[in-house]
Amino acid sequence: MTHLGLFVDFGSTYTKTTAVDLESVEIIGRAQGPSTVQSDITIGLNMALENLKRQVGHSVLFDVRLACSSAAGGLKMVTIGLVPEMTSRAAHFAALGAGAKVTGIFSYHITLADIATLHALSPDVILLAGGTDGGNREVIVENARQLVSANVRCPIIVAGNREARTEIEQILSNAEIEMVVTDNVMPEINRLNIEPAREAIRNVFLNHIVHAKGIDRASTFVRVVMPTPTAVLEAAKVLAEGAKGVPGIGDLVLVDVGGATTDIHSVGDGRPSRPEVIYRGLPEPYLKRTVEGDLGLRHNAESILTAVGDSELAVHSTVSSDRVKKYVREVATSAAYVPQTPEETRMDYALAKSAIEIAITRHAGRLDVVYTAVGQSVVQYGKDLSQAHALIGTGGVFAANSAEMARELLIAATKRPSDGMRLKPESPVLYVDKPYGLFVAGLLSTIDRPKAAILAKKCLRVV
């Protein structure tokens, strides 16, 4: 009989713990400790647990104990494909969907310069794609050889042309490189097939990376089941689709603004919402995640400032330009900084608003009018989010601000007149993840989907 669940997020700054009553499906306590993965991950965990037990009782036993991790740099990946808009793009989608931090994307034959870059990036895992099934095999085979001669030691996931598999297996196994061979991320032109690669990445994460990073020291107490971004993505999925006996809320977009990155997740097929629109290019994933590595409220506050200018931030925060510039410089080197005054809160708000505007513009698809001999045709590139039912904000900036400000932040992700042909959400219901509990629902979804759906819905507050 299961009563209590413990859910842990091993982050890069904090170790966050949440206790859930699994009968009533309610969050009953939460506490955090520092991230101590550099020395011993269990130290921070025990500190958090001490705090948590003060809330829920010292004698409690947790029947379910699951964790996700973005500690020790997260899951750093490099993807390699053939044509940038085709297999390279498909491989990138697969890695992002598996919760990875993609630090390098390579296409065509990898060069000596690429190899130098690759060594500098020192990825945890490489995803090697290229060629449709039965298509180009020479480039992926050659790239496998290059990786071997460059003395790459990390595990490699091979998800390219089926006909090149045997040869690549031989090349990598001769070099004693850890590998997983799985289905092609793009088996034919403009057909995306990223689930097998996502699953392979997750397995490599669990079987190798968790150990290599010292996260498995916590394994006697909690089971690490996925990278943190995947937990959020899984929560979005179960929320959109629902589960047995629990209706879903439909297609949705989820915005997660952090210190270093701004992530957008969307659930839905994103096909044209009007029949006369023609889709072009590689279809995008049903579960799509994008990570804007240049947009964040701390490490990357300066690049937001550069992108939008100090006057815009000054207007949104009603603070002087000079004060904004000074604040941005200060927080850029202080990852865990928490605003101390109403003025600082407003500056974080302005930074977040700009980050969200840029990130959703990059995530959403767009329409393009083509003039043909028989009149106009409308072509769609990327995902149509215009009909999304819900738009959800998660992360500190949503939880810390008033409902009114959270609402304004989410409106920045919706379609405005100046967006023209961009396919952003048009009239979604706006929610915030008030208890910051969606990742918990994502973890719970691995063992009990209906309860995960209930928990995820309980996290949402309409704003």
Place this chain on the structure above:
Amino acid sequence: MSSWTIVTGVIGSDTHIVGNRIIAIALEQAGFRVVSLGALTPAEEFIKAAVETAADAILVSSLYGQGELDCRGFRDMCIEAGLNDILLYVGGNLVVGKHDWSSVERQFLEMGFNRAYPPGTKPSDFIPQLVQDLETRDKLLGRD
């Protein structure tokens, strides 16, 4: 049966898809692997698809009279993309107005297409030619 891969589609801002569908079906029935890109296909996409699929030939359809403009530089783009030995065929209503076919054909051959076909061409008219051209090319390249 051949195992050649053919990339086909309608180039440029052209929505006339029916004829190209018939070509794709006929090629499949003749035993080719067919990569069908549909209508409104930019020249670049033909080439990118040919790279990923290691295609043996690209068949370009154009029915709205702008073919000459859309196909300009097509062979050069193939060479840039490393597709040195690919066969290029083009067919349809390639130019606006009434023109002597042989001058139109010459124009496209000079642009680097291996074959050009006038309106009204049936699949049975060009498929045997395609097979023959591919066999000749493979022999020249020393492939089996």
